Amino acid sequence: xxxxxxxxxxxxxxxxxxxxxxxxxxxxxxxxxxxxxxxxxxxxxxxxxxxxxxxxxxxxxxxxxxxxxxxxxxxxxxxxxxxxxxxxxxxxxxxxxxxxxxxxxxxxxxxxxxxxxxxxxxxxxxxxxxxxxxxxxxxxxxxxxxxxxxxxxxxxxxxxxxxxxxxxxxxxxxxxxxxx
Amino acid sequence: xxxxxxxxxxxxxxxxxxxxxxxxxxxxxxxxxxxxxxxxxxxxxxxxxxxxxxxxxxxxxxxxxxxxxxxxxxxxxxxxxxxxxxxxxxxxxxxxxxxxxxxxxxxxxxxxxxxxxxxxxxxxxxxxxxxxxxxxxxxxxxxxxxxxxxxxxxxxxxxxxxxxxxxxxxxxxxxxxxxxxxxxxxxxxxxxxxxxxxxxxxxxxxxxxxxxxxxxxxxxxxxxxxxxxxxxxxxxxxxxxxxxxxxxxxxxxxxxxxxxxxxxxxxxxxxxxxxxxxxxxxxxxxxxxxxxxxxxxxxxxxxxxxxxxxxxxxxxxxxxxxxxxxxxxxxxxxxxxxxxxxxxxxxxxxxxxxxxxxxxxxxxxxxxxxxxxxxxxxxxxxxxxxxxxxxxxxxxxxxxxxxxxxxxxxxxxxxxxxxxxxxxxxxxxxxxxxxxxxxxxxxxxxxxxxxxxxxxxxxxxxxxxxxxxxxxxxxxxxxxxxxxxxxxxxxxxxxxxxxxxxxxxxxxxxxxxxxxxxxxxxxxxxxxxxxxxxxxxxxxxxxxxxxxxxxxxxxxxxxxxxxxxxxxxxxxxxxxxxxxxxxxxxxxxxxxxxxxxxxxxxxxxxxxxxxxxxxxxxxxxxxxxxxxxxxxxxxxxxxxxxxxxxxxxxxxxxxxxxx
Numbered sequence: 001x002x003x004x005x006x007x008x009x010x011x012x013x014x015x016x017x018x019x020x021x022x023x024x025x026x027x028x029x030x031x032x033x034x035x036x037x038x039x040x041x042x043x044x045x046x047x048x049x050x051x052x053x054x055x056x057x058x059x060x061x062x063x064x065x066x067x068x069x070x071x072x073x074x075x076x077x078x079x080x081x082x083x084x085x086x087x088x089x090x091x092x093x094x095x096x097x098x099x100x101x102x103x104x105x106x107x108x109x110x111x112x113x114x115x116x117x118x119x120x121x122x123x124x125x126x127x128x129x130x131x132x133x134x135x136x137x138x139x140x141x142x143x144x145x146x147x148x149x150x151x152x153x154x155x156x157x158x159x160x161x162x163x164x165x166x167x168x169x170x171x172x173x174x175x176x177x178x179x180x
Numbered sequence: 181x182x183x184x185x186x187x188x189x190x191x192x193x194x195x196x197x198x199x200x201x202x203x204x205x206x207x208x209x210x211x212x213x214x215x216x217x218x219x220x221x222x223x224x225x226x227x228x229x230x231x232x233x234x235x236x237x238x239x240x241x242x243x244x245x246x247x248x249x250x251x252x253x254x255x256x257x258x259x260x261x262x263x264x265x266x267x268x269x270x271x272x273x274x275x276x277x278x279x280x281x282x283x284x285x286x287x288x289x290x291x292x293x294x295x296x297x298x299x300x301x302x303x304x305x306x307x308x309x310x311x312x313x314x315x316x317x318x319x320x321x322x323x324x325x326x327x328x329x330x331x332x333x334x335x336x337x338x339x340x341x342x343x344x345x346x347x348x349x350x351x352x353x354x355x356x357x358x359x360x361x362x363x364x365x366x367x368x369x370x371x372x373x374x375x376x377x378x379x380x381x382x383x384x385x386x387x388x389x390x391x392x393x394x395x396x397x398x399x400x401x402x403x404x405x406x407x408x409x410x411x412x413x414x415x416x417x418x419x420x421x422x423x424x425x426x427x428x429x430x431x432x433x434x435x436x437x438x439x440x441x442x443x444x445x446x447x448x449x450x451x452x453x454x455x456x457x458x459x460x461x462x463x464x465x466x467x468x469x470x471x472x473x474x475x476x477x478x479x480x481x482x483x484x485x486x487x488x489x490x491x492x493x494x495x496x497x498x499x500x501x502x503x504x505x506x507x508x509x510x511x512x513x514x515x516x517x518x519x520x521x522x523x524x525x526x527x528x529x530x531x532x533x534x535x536x537x538x539x540x541x542x543x544x545x546x547x548x549x550x551x552x553x554x555x556x557x558x559x560x561x562x563x564x565x566x567x568x569x570x571x572x573x574x575x576x577x578x579x580x581x582x583x584x585x586x587x588x589x590x591x592x593x594x595x596x597x598x599x600x601x602x603x604x605x606x607x608x609x610x611x612x613x614x615x616x617x618x619x620x621x622x623x624x625x626x627x628x629x630x631x632x633x634x635x636x637x638x639x640x641x642x643x644x645x646x647x648x649x650x651x652x653x654x655x656x657x658x659x660x661x662x663x664x665x666x667x668x669x670x671x672x673x674x675x676x677x678x679x680x681x682x683x684x685x686x687x688x689x690x691x692x693x694x695x696x697x698x699x700x701x702x703x704x705x706x707x708x709x710x711x712x713x714x715x716x717x718x719x720x721x722x723x724x725x726x727x728x729x730x731x732x733x734x735x736x737x738x739x740x741x742x743x744x745x746x747x748x749x750x751x752x753x754x755x756x757x758x759x760x761x762x763x764x765x766x767x768x769x770x771x772x773x774x775x776x777x778x779x780x781x782x783x784x785x786x787x788x789x790x791x792x793x794x795x796x797x798x799x800x801x802x803x804x805x806x807x808x809x810x811x812x813x814x815x816x817x818x819x820x821x822x823x824x825x826x827x828x829x830x831x832x833x834x835x836x837x838x839x
Binding site: 003004006007010011013014016017018019020021023073074075104107110111114 | 453457460461464471491492495498499502503506507509510513514550553554557694771772774775777784
């Protein structure tokens with residue numbers, strides 16, 4: 001019997017791999033949802049980029065759904081994403097909070113001045129410590145947070161018109177439906 | 181027309197592979213010598229046709245035949261000729277062809293060198309290799325035809341993945357495949373032994389050099405891959421526990437265990453079943469590695485083209501090969517067991533503990549690699565265990581191996597000499613402690629670095645003491661037979677590797693900085709000045725190249741030129757600048773411009789100071805060399821079949837030792 005153990009182990013392994021093939025035909029293996037999805041967003045309080053004396057916190061944003069877009073002036077892909085945000089941000093119907101990630105304030109301001117500012121407010125996280133609570137892998141990333149402060153959707157990588165149409169807009173529409 | 185010839189050659193090779201696998205098996209079963217004799221010529225013929233197919237694909241690349249889809253997808257008119265050759269194995273179809281070619285090279289080599297094996301056994305071994313070849317050839321012909329045409333023919337091709345346009349990366353896949361495929365020899369020996377129902381120690385002796393050489397190649401491939409990741413990815417890391425890396429690391433671990441298990445079985449006849457099981461595992465994990473890389477079941481930083489249909493085929497193949505051999509093992513293993521008993525303190529025990537640790541480590545890596553899949557299957561959500569899991573468990577499992585490593589050669593087969601052992605233990609421990617205390621001053625009390633020095637000295641001292649002992653006690657010419665020299669080299673490699681890993685991990689300095697022209701940064705006494713960007717061009721790329729001037733104590737030290745290359749189709753690849761040194765590397769990677777419109781302005785740069793990082797690959801090279809040297813031992817050539825059952829060449833008798 002004990003000599004059959006390697007065989008049995010392999011059968012289990014093969015079953016798992018077979019499952020993997022079946023699963024991947026229906027799922028995109030590249031979407032890695034954050035473990036924080038459907039969990040409350042971490043408590044945060046960060047200074048505004050333009051006026052560090054003012055802070056924006058989770059509490060101050062409660063009551064309405066909003067988007068958080070993680071960006072940085074040093075981030076090349078953010079530059080590609082930026083024109084999409086410029087054209088689509090005000091069509092989405094929710095405020096877009098800019099989350100300036102590990103950036104020098106001067107660079108960030110100059111970057112927004114050059115490329116335009118699609119954000120309703122920009123908060124700055126120079127140390128990246130709060131971003132760790134959010135589970136930020138790197139810029140750009142986008143979070144959809146509902147009126148109760150719960151993360152409902154996350155995109156790792158740039159928002160493209162297709163992603164907005166196929167994923168983000170349905171997610172926002174679903175939130176609107178829930179709201180009284 | 182020529183590509184169709186290639187296709188034809190592959191089909192003929194498949195037919196010959198079928199002949200090579202089916203007829204000799206029948207012959208060995210029925211005792212028909214004519215059928216058994218088919219194996220050798222069929223293997224040779226198959227190799228000729230596979231080589232022809234490979235040459236035709238290379239020819240298509242050299243002549244820019246973009247009517248072949250694979251050529252059009254992986255090369256273009258600007259690609260230099262040497263990378264067009266490398267492009268033959270640059271993607272899925274061609275790398276399979278390379279796999280098959282290497283399998284054929286190993287098979288032919290075995291057919292030549294294995295002449296003194298018993299007829300039926302040799303026929304079975306070649307037949308098993310033929311079966312493996314049937315699987316891969318039909319996979320290639322039916323799902324991944326490298327000669328498929330593309331109509332209409334494009335004027336120019338796409339490009340070879342720029343990631344692969346690097347000398348290190350060019351040799352990485354062939355070396356890796358030499359290793360993967362090389363384990364097929366030990367595998368075929370084991371299956372043949374199970375089929376025949378007996379396992380002679382002499383056969384194991386003949387299998388050993390193949391395993392050692394295969395393991396040496398695999399080591400070389402992994403070192404090349406690790407070096408490439410370090411130099412090219414721009415993160416300064418050398419190992420990422422990425423699924424694709426793990427896929428090559430698991431067979432390496434099991435292969436290391438197999439080398440030692442084969443030594444026990446050959447010398448003492450014990451642990452036959454374990455040796456058979458390990459050789460099945462080593463080859464199965466090589467196949468699994470191919471599956472993981474090619475099926476797209478797991479995501480990885482190595483974004484290869486993947487296709488579920490291919491995955492399904494490889495899974496079926498895997499099920500037949502691995503499932504079949506493990507079933508065979510379950511049914512037949514009781515027939516081949518045997519060997520001598522051994523005491524608790526003996527070389528067998530030490531090797532067995534090391535073996536188990538290596539096997540468990542391989543299982544641990546397998547579990548970690550497949551964990552995301554398990555998460556999907558059990559509805560735990562998307563989970564992946566990253567470096568923290570491996571970083572905790574792997575060193576834990578390897579600690580006993582490192583502790584036992586220097587003692588192995590001092591222990592005797594069957595029973596140990598406790599007195600001698602205590603002396604060695606004490607000397608190694610004293611040396612390790614003394615060096616650790618001295619090192620503590622130089623590494624600012626960093627515990628991991630101190631541990632690294634101690635562990636390396638522990639292993640190194642054991643090896644060196646043994647070298648000295650042999651020098652003193654053995655007559656000239658018999659001091660270091662190749663088998664032992666190889667073992668000592670490989671073990672020394674472990675010591676070198678330990679220095680590299682633990683010191684570079686604990687003492688590295690990394691800095692992500694924004695630098696405008698003229699800005700300076702100082703790390704670890706080296707002053708880096710950013711002197712701006714200029715444009716350069718290569719054969720098929722253009723690049724922004726930074727000039728970074730390094731000085732130390734006010735004296736100029738050198739200039740470094742990290743690049744950001746743009747290949748056709750806007751594929752961007754960083755090219756880090758590395759100033760390599762025996763005791764430290766300086767490493768500069770160019771990030772992004774702070775302002776995309778102004779390339780002459782400030783840039784993001786990553787600066788690294790990495791002490792002893794080179795020792796990591798140095799250790800790997802020692803291990804590789806050990807594998808190769810060991811494989812050259814004359815004892816394995818099979819001429820002296822009557823050798824050494826029960827005698828012990830590795831350790832002199834205690835009477836001599838005390839004399």
